[in-house]
Amino acid sequence: MNSVNQPVMAQPHTIRGKASTSLWGRAFDQFRRDRAAMIGCWVVLGFFLIALGVWFGWWGTGWSQATGGRWEGPSMNHWLGTNLLGQDIFQRAIYSTRTAFEIGLIVAVLSTFLGGLFGALSGYFSNTFIDGMILWLKGTLDSIPFYLFVAAVAVALSGNPWAMHIAMVATFWTTTARLVRGEVIKLKNFEFIEAARAIGLGRLTTIFRHLLPNTFHILLVQGTIVFVSAIKAEVILSFLGLGVQDGVSWGLMIAESTQEVLAGEYMNFIVASSFMFVLVMAFNLFSDGLQDALDPRRTPR
């Protein structure tokens, strides 16, 4: 969880008898000792396996057939009962895990890439025209309320199934870019960058070979944060009719359950929100552990 929650470390902890001294080695050691983060990590891996299984067609294949009656209770055939249309809730929740990972991974990878690229460029060329343009773009995107922006993108792309992903990537990269920009501005005054300039390395080589790799810890942490934000945003967008177009997702399940809840049928709602809650919670713990391990400012006081 948070830095101060951990016991104050007296000695650098050792695994396999050898003390790590590098940033990543120390971070790995600290992460290994962070119980909440490790539990989060394992739960996320478990969900990832579920998603992989759906991807390969091992399970969750019967999510769209109506195999039972309306609102059946849990039974051997339908482990968690059926919904309004007689579809198996468990199968749908399992299949939605894949949807969630697809959305989370696509949005996290692309917006981290964009954030790293623009952040590094605007940091290296700070206070120039390039920096000004990128900052202007960031400010502009940040001033448009998120859900309106997504709605506008969805309408402009008229029902394109990728509208949601595009809109999320377009808005989520700004935070990463701001953090990377700050780090690059700090790093570019270091001696190794001066050395790179002295031996005549090109600007782009310096940025992409020497500056950007040193912001990798920021990119990693931001990637996990964006992943969680994307899964949470999907639920709300699907409820508004702007999210997943074909297939099923936890957001769509919760959206369809809003009518069932008023009729006193809670199974669909509870299952979808619990699956989502467990994954998001685990990812939050994982992400917090990463931050504690990688951010030098968050070392135990």
Added chain:
Amino acid sequence: MELLSYALRKLIGGIPLILGVTLISFVLMVYFGPDKTFELLSKNPTEAEIAQVRAQLGYDRPFIVRYADYLREMATHDFGFSDSTGERVHSILLRTIPVSLALLAPGFILGNLLGIVLGLIAAWYRGGWVDRLIMAGAVVGMSISFLVVIVAFQALFGVVLGWFPVRGWAVHDLSSYIHYVTVPTLASVFVALGYNTRFFRAVLVEEINRDHVRTARAFGAKPTEILYRNVLMNAMIPIVTRILFSIPLIVVSGSLLIESYFGIPGIGKVTFDAITSGDQPVLKAVVSLTAVMFVLILIATDILYRAVDPRVSLSGNANA
């Protein structure tokens, strides 16, 4: 005088931002937005009729002319009439914005106040079990979707307990206001509290570890006095920034979900309907309003920095 010239300079500096927001909103919502040609035509229109309607809607003019027109209408506040209902855009805004503000204000204020109080408590007992309990609660709160909270609270208070109405906004006096505002307020406080507490705690812990706080403790000052005078007041700049910057997003985005779920006629719902139906006059008004609000808040934060911290100079580039 210094303040005025500063505000004016900032206002001029905000022009590129306003241009950017309007350009993006124009491209997305108007240029590539819904095509209203066929809504205005009878069945089986001729080529000439189509061309005439397109000319009437301005679709045949070049991009730059249409954008200039869009800007001119924004600058003169001449938003005209809604395409869908025919109501004056001005009166739509006057009708819906107060509803959204009344709906969101209690949750916004309570969410931030409770967040600061919990953040102070957690920061004071940092590392102890109180801190851990509060921060664990914050992570749990952060992991629950807004939609889940709304559905669950509505089911609990509206259906199971039956204390509060499930939908609508029939507000005419204080008691009916409390009747309708309670469940949305509880939901928005619940959702915001996790994020707020974590942010405020991080800021406050930074401040509480400083030497002057230790000195104050050594001199035997009371904990509440230290927390208020030495910690909270010194951490005011990030706190004020966060609260102010969340206002525009809360007003439009935050209200959208609550309003569409509870069927409350506020600005979020109106805007959402306008986007999906391509009601351009309403969109123009909302977009220009949010953009201007953002620039005003940018200026307000800088001026407030000065108010809470006398060392901040307005003539220099304080927010570089």
